[in-house]
Amino acid sequence: MRATANRRLSETLLESAGTPQALSERESYERHYTQMLSRIDAAEHNLYFGRLDMSDADSEDGSVQRIGRMGILDDDQVTTLLLDWRAPLSRPFYLATPASPEGVERRRHLRTRTRAVRSVSDELLLSGEIDAADPHDVSVVNETALVAALNAARTGEMTDIVETIQREQDEIIRYPHRGVLVVQGGPGTGKTAVALHRAAYLLYTHREILSRSGVLIIGPNETFLDYIAQVLPSLGETGVLLSTIGGLFPGISAHGRDSRAAAEIKGDAERMLPVLRAAVRAREPLPPRGLTVDFDGYRLPLDAETVKKARTAARSTRRPHNLAQRTFLRAALDELAAHHAAHLGSSPLDGSQLLTAGDLADIRTELESDDAVVRSVLEFWPSLTPQDLLRDLYSDSTFRRKVTRGWTDEDRARLQREARPLHEDADMSPADVPLLDELAELIGYRTDEAQREQQVQWRRRIAEAQDALDILTGSAPQDLEDEMDPELLMAYDLIDAEQLAERQEVTEYRTTAERAYSDRSWTFGHVIVDEAQELSTMAWRMIMRRIPNRWMTIIGDTAQTGDPAGTTSWERVLAPHVADRWRLRELTVNYRTPAEITQYANRLLTQIDPQQTPPESLRSNGIEPIAVHAPAGEALATALAVAGDGHWPGLTAVLVADTAAEEARAADDPEGIRVLPLTAAKGLEFDNVVVVEPAELIDSSSRGVSDLYVAMTRATQRLAVVHAEALPADLEDLPTAH
Numbered sequence: 254m255r256a257t258a259n260r261r262l263s264e265t266l267l268e269s270a271g272t273p274q275a276l277s278e279r280e281s282y283e284r285h286y287t288q289m290l291s292r293i294d295a296a297e298h299n300l301y302f303g304r305l306d307m308s309d310a311d312s313e314d315g316s317v318q319r320i321g322r323m324g325i326l327d328d329d330q331v332t333t334l335l336l337d338w339r340a341p342l343s344r345p346f347y348l349a350t351p352a353s354p355e356g357v358e359r360r361r362h363l364r365t366r367t368r369a370v371r372s373v374s375d376e377l378l379l380s381g382e383i384d385a386a387d388p389h390d391v392s393v394v395n396e397t398a399l400v401a402a403l404n405a406a407r408t409g410e411m412t413d414i415v416e417t418i419q420r421e422q423d424e425i426i427r428y429p430h431r432g433v434l435v436v437q438g439g440p441g442t443g444k445t446a447v448a449l450h451r452a453a454y455l456l457y458t459h460r461e462i463l464s465r466s467g468v469l470i471i472g473p474n475e476t477f478l479d480y481i482a483q484v485l486p487s488l489g490e491t492g493v494l495l496s497t498i499g500g501l502f503p504g505i506s507a508h509g510r511d512s513r514a515a516a517e518i519k520g521d522a523e524r525m526l527p528v529l530r531a532a533v534r535a536r537e538p539l540p541p542r543g544l545t546v547d548f549d550g551y552r553l554p555l556d557a558e559t560v561k562k563a564r565t566a567a568r569s570t571r572r573p574h575n576l577a578q579r580t581f582l583r584a585a586l587d588e589l590a591a592h593h594a595a596h597l598g599s600s601p602l603d604g605s606q607l608l609t610a611g612d613l614a615d616i617r618t619e620l621e622s623d624d625a626v627v628r629s630v631l632e633f634w635p636s637l638t639p640q641d642l643l644r645d646l647y648s649d650s651t652f653r654r655k656v657t658r659g660w661t662d663e664d665r666a667r668l669q670r671e672a673r674p675l676h677e678d679a680d681m682s683p684a685d686v687p688l689l690d691e692l693a694e695l696i697g698y699r700t701d702e703a704q705r706e707q708q709v710q711w712r713r714r715i716a717e718a719q720d721a722l723d724i725l726t727g728s729a730p731q732d733l734e735d736e737m738d739p740e741l742l743m744a745y746d747l748i749d750a751e752q753l754a755e756r757q758e759v760t761e762y763r764t765t766a767e768r769a770y771s772d773r774s775w776t777f778g779h780v781i782v783d784e785a786q787e788l789s790t791m792a793w794r795m796i797m798r799r800i801p802n803r804w805m806t807i808i809g810d811t812a813q814t815g816d817p818a819g820t821t822s823w824e825r826v827l828a829p830h831v832a833d834r835w836r837l838r839e840l841t842v843n844y845r846t847p848a849e850i851t852q853y854a855n856r857l858l859t860q861i862d863p864q865q866t867p868p869e870s871l872r873s874n875g876i877e878p879i880a881v882h883a884p885a886g887e888a889l890a891t892a893l894a895v896a897g898d899g900h901w902p903g904l905t906a907v908l909v910a911d912t913a914a915e916e917a918r919a920a921d922d923p924e925g926i927r928v929l930p931l932t933a934a935k936g937l938e939f940d941n942v943v944v945v946e947p948a949e950l951i952d953s954s955s956r957g958v959s960d961l962y963v964a965m966t967r968a969t970q971r972l973a974v975v976h977a978e979a980l981p982a983d984l985e986d987l988p989t990a991h
């Protein structure tokens with residue numbers, strides 16, 4: 254397959270593209286073969302991993318199914334050599350258990366490295382020894398392979414779980430409902446893995462729709478996106494847009510940081526929406542008394558009444574601010590024209606209007622072409638950009654006071670930020686992005702890069718066409734010029750550059766993901782939100798605008814919420830958008846953290862939310878977590894020493910409270926050890942974790958206990974807790990080490 258695709262690609266590249274149509278065909282073939290090659294490359298590792306011997310089939314061919322990362326047909330294009338793991342026929346591979354064998358006699362699991370088979374394990378499902386009547390069978394599927402996968406050392410990049418997906422996970426990955434699906438599950442239950450496999454599954458099953466509209470996956474931060482970036486390509490999918498909330502506004506890279514207090518208030522829709530609306534309205538002011546505009550040697554009054562009338566006309570269109578500007582201008586000019594006409598044309602005898610409707614229209618047209626008049630009128634309904642408005646809100650205290658009616662001074666100060674004239678966009682923080690998006694909606698501001706880019710391309714094409722015409726003119730037979738038949742028409746006589754450019758068909762070569770990324774008004778076919786508990790109500794509004802059909806998978810754990818603007822209740826965040834039309838599925842098994850660690854972590858869960866069932870650890874590894882006492886003020890240094898001296902195999906992370914992030918950055922981390930503030934470790938995992946100063950983690954935020962819970966559940970093998978202050982009561986009985 255690879256050789257064929259390679260050959261076709263070279264043939265395509267060698268083809269000369271004479272006509273624009275041939276050129277566009279060539280490019281689409283090129284794209285097709287390049288994508289096919291990258292899919293084949295991506296599936297190379299462990300291409301074929303599962304085999305099902307079915308009991309019911311009578312023909313030999315039908316009795317065996319081979320399952321792999323991608324579907325492969327034999328040369329006859331009919332016989333299936335390998336079934337895609339997402340195909341319905343592959344399902345028993347993930348679902349069959351001895352209690353419910355789904356017609357599978359034997360399930361074989363293969364592991365390969367490059368082209369060599371490394372291991373094979375078989376399970377006999379129809380051996381009849383098991384009580385097939387037990388409907389509560391919770392045994393794991395593909396046990397040997399699963400245990401191997403769970404014990405494998407971590408590489409710092411997430412891997413796919415396509416070979417060992419478990420039943421409860423499979424049910425979510427293939428969930429057919431076309432509405433909002435919420436997946437709630439404790440740490441390590443495979444939520445992120447399930448989210449990514451669901452994206453791949455949906456793209457496979459609904460490729461027609463989704464390859465055009467795209468799938469968006471939202472993750473909590475860039476580190477997390479890097480961590481999961483390889484999973485979808487390894488499943489053969491490259492067309493998914495991965496983004497953080499901060500990355501969803503085209504043209505803005507939100508690298509600024511907010512204090513927790515600022516992020517909390519910025520994320521609160523109830524508080525911010527009235528402020529944003531007021532901010533736009535404040536840019537639709539009334540003129541000062543006595544304002545006039547000069548026109549035609551007269552001074553026309555631009556008074557409050559005129560502006561009010563125009564403003565009412567504009568507002569009654571119910572269109573966003575920028576889009577209502579034309580109505581405003583038109584209405585204001587009508588008023589000014591009427592004023593002028595009254596002045597010029599009223600009869601000195603009886604005051605009746607002597608000017609005709611035509612005269613009035615002329616005045617109106619002249620007013621409209623008078624730049625100074627138009628500029629004066631538009632002072633009261635200027636074009637706005639979300640960036641400028643937000644910046645004014647943060648840096649102009651008078652403006653801020655005006656639009657935050659009813660706020661305390663203390664809350665107002667949470668929005669305050671120094672005005673910085675240069676590189677302002679770099680100052681935007683992730684919490685600002687939903688505000689920008691909301692403002693863009695109120696203003697009717699388009700970030701349609703695609704459109705802008707099209708214009709640039711259009712101009713470029715005209716320039717190219719002009720060049721082509723120039724060459725054509727230049728290559729006219731000069732020496733014959735005098736004798737040339739003046740009646741003979743040349744191409745350049747008939748066509749101008751614009752027409753020539755127009756003849757080139759406009760084709761969009763960017764991928765769906767690239768187009769979606771540059772267009773704020775893009776709506777996706779499916780949206781998956783991971784670590785969804787962290788999203789503020791403002792962020793939810795932004796996401797919902799991207800997915801009007803509400804076909805979403807929302808994944809998270811309300812016990813892990815760290816952002817003070819985040820949620821502890823799915824009902825609360827979803828009700829404004831979908832009322833109660835959403836379904837909940839739960840994941841209950843912790844595949845990451847061994848039981849030795851979970852027994853301590855789960856005590857914290859009782860504090861965070863006693864209603865939640867603690868996830869059950871699938872394995873134990875015999876390594877007890879430890880507590881290490883540090884001298885006062887030396888918790889971080891001690892933690893680094895513990896991490897370094899342990900010589901533990903695999904990846905080690907030292908996790909500190911966000912408030913200690915500066916200190917952590919300055920620390921000299923020993924080789925192979927990552928020192929991370931807690932928010933940057935969300936969703937990640939490491940073989941060994943050293944948690945620094947639980948008391949500080951708890952105290953540094955109103956969601957401190959959740960933060961500690963997240964920190965402890967990042968470990969796949971070992972946990973050490975280093976403390977100079979007293980340990981929280983729940984961890985007091987940790988075995989101590991020196």
Ligand SMILES: Nc1ncnc2c1ncn2[C@@H]1O[C@H](COP(=O)(O)OP(=O)(O)OP(=O)(O)O)[C@@H](O)[C@H]1O
Binds near residue numbers: 413422440444
């Ligand atoms: N069926 C499975 N087979 C093999 N590994 C699995 C399976 N399910 C989950 N895992 C592994 O368990 C670990 C945790 O999964 P994941 O990160 O998706 O959990 P999570 O629920 O998102 O966790 P958290 O909420 O703590 O971020 C990962 O290493 C993942 O590969």
